[in-house]
Amino acid sequence: MRVTWTRDEGVWRLVFLLDPEDGTTGSCSDGHPVELRTNSCHVHTGAGGGSPHPDLLALAAWTVVAPWTRRRVTFDRPVSPGFAEALRTGWGVDAGPVGEDARSGARLAVSYSGGADSMAVATMFPDAPFVHFQRVSHPRVPNRWTHYRAEVLADLARRAGRELHIVPSDLEFLLSRPRPGYPEHHAVTVGALLLADDLDLGGIAFGYELGSRWLGGDRYILRYTPDNPMWAAHGKWGRLFTAAGLPMVLPVGGVSEAVTMRVALESDLREHVRWCLRGSGDGPCGVCGKCLYKELIQAAVEGRPMRTGLTAESAPARSWQEPPPYGGQEMIEYGCARVPNIAETPFARAAEHLRATVESTRWLDHCYPPAVEEVPEPWRKQVAAFVGESIGLMTDDQARRVETWGTR
Ligand SMILES: [Zn+2]
Structure with a gap:
């Protein structure tokens, strides 16, 4: 796989070319089949995101091309050795060229969809900026999915009154199956990745909750998944994001959708939940x-x-x-x-x-303790404090319900 980023008037354009061993059918990291339709997409960062660190550009590209890459990926700018190593150990893919220093940052951003889960995260971190992915049509793919109201969701995010970066992108239209959607779920972060240097980001918070992180999620066969490749901090995606100086943070990873719903409904953002x-x-x-x-x-x-x-x-x-x-x-x-x-x-x-x-x-009213331990150090205390005050930890018996999920 060969990937190239170019930028013109606030719009990043990703073009990728398959190597002979690559295929246009592949599967997302959760096993779901995905089929490629076209080989370019756009990400609108506006005035910001003019010159992201090469690891950020590479990671943004990887969230798009991973399902179709078999053996190697060639980026258009040198990446850091740690980033290439995370691709090698996680995917068995040779990545290069190598030759850049690793990056780092300090702030946490919330990948904000406006749903109850990400609103619960926003409530835990009242000072964190939001980055909102907004689906827009692709110039080469007809949009037959007009019932999806991306502009309504973006407007609700605006009304929340927080520091907000809306990043429109057509990358979901790369897929012909299922259509449209993220090639990898992590592609929702392309905006945060390209803006990470401008915003001094050192972490990105997702609204993935107990079900997605620990109980197999809705695309898995239901079972306890401590090594979930998608969302475990030590999983392949977790290690890759960390290598790019932007560790994934799952502040609500230990609580159920009942808890995120309650937190969202008690939040002052409540009227904007959707x-x-x-x-x-x-x-x-x-x-x-x-x-x-x-x-x-x-x-x-x-x-x-x-x-x-x-x-x-x-x-x-x-x-x-x-x-x-x-x-x-x-x-x-x-x-x-x-x-x-x-x-x-x-x-x-x-x-x-x-x-x-x-x-x-x-057990679904409380927090699974290992999920708090998994939060990267700079943000763990704030999550633990919120859990202690507003949610409470599961007892050992309740934690066992998580760990025996799918085996009863
Ligand atoms: Zn509905």
């Missing part, structure tokens, strides 16, 4: 699968019946009419155990299968 990608400026659509799933969690957190017009027959509710496993199953258990009118909701069948109780799901 997990639905389809709704207008007036509110979430209320009829997509994501809205239904999050309504289950919110109703559980607020101790009230679900409010939804969807039924078991509605298309977005289809997956919950089957027996488990379900994506985000721990939260389905949590909601089914707590929502008063569950038998009249699209989750009635799931509730019968899961037979969860308030007691059997209480």
Whole structure:
């Protein structure tokens, strides 16, 4: 794989060329198949991000080209030895040329989507700047996904009133399958990477929670994943980000979506929270699968019946009419155990299968201690303090629920 970055009037353009051994079909680090459609994309950093450290440019490129690279990657600028080494040990890929010093920075930025998880992170770090990825169309790919309201999400991020850097990019349209989407989930950080030197960034915080980090996430078979290659600090992506002077920080990595929901709803940013990608400026659509799933969690957190017009027959509710496993199953258990009118909701069948109780799901109200230990040192104290004050750590028995997830 050969990658080249060029810049023109505040827009970085990435072009990449496959080597003979590379392929246009590949898989994301979580195993999901991805197919390449075109070989260029753009990242709009505006006046900032004029000359990022080569490791930052290389990492930004790698989040895009990793699925299709087999044996080697040739960057257009020399990278640091540590960065090349992290690619070699993590992916078995030869990277070069080598010959630059490593970089470092001091501040933490929040990769901010506007959903409850990243809002919980923002609440933990009230002074951290936001970097928001905004999907824009690709000049060479027709946009057939106009129901995705990226401009609404960007506007909500603006209204949060925090230091905010919105970075539009068309990189999701590189994929023909699934379409559109991030080639690697880490591509959401391209803006933060290209702006990292300007903003003196030394870490980037994500909203990945307990399910994504430790319970296998929704694309995995559900099982305990201490060595999660995507999000473990010692995993291959964790080591690569650290080599680029921008360690990944998962402040809510030890807590469930019930906790991030509660923290977000108690936050002064509450009115700007939005997990639905389809709704207008007036509110979430209320009829997509994501809205239904999050309504289950919110109703559980607020101790009230679900409010939804969807039924078991509605298309977005289809997956919950089957027996488990379900994506985000721990939260389905949590909601089914707590929502008063569950038998009249699209989750009635799931509730019968899961037979969860308030007691059997209480572990999901607290924080898994190793997740705090995993936060890099400069930010660990602040996470630990927030957890101590507002969430509480799991007991040993509760932590065992995490560690035996998927084996019962
Ligand atoms: Zn929706």
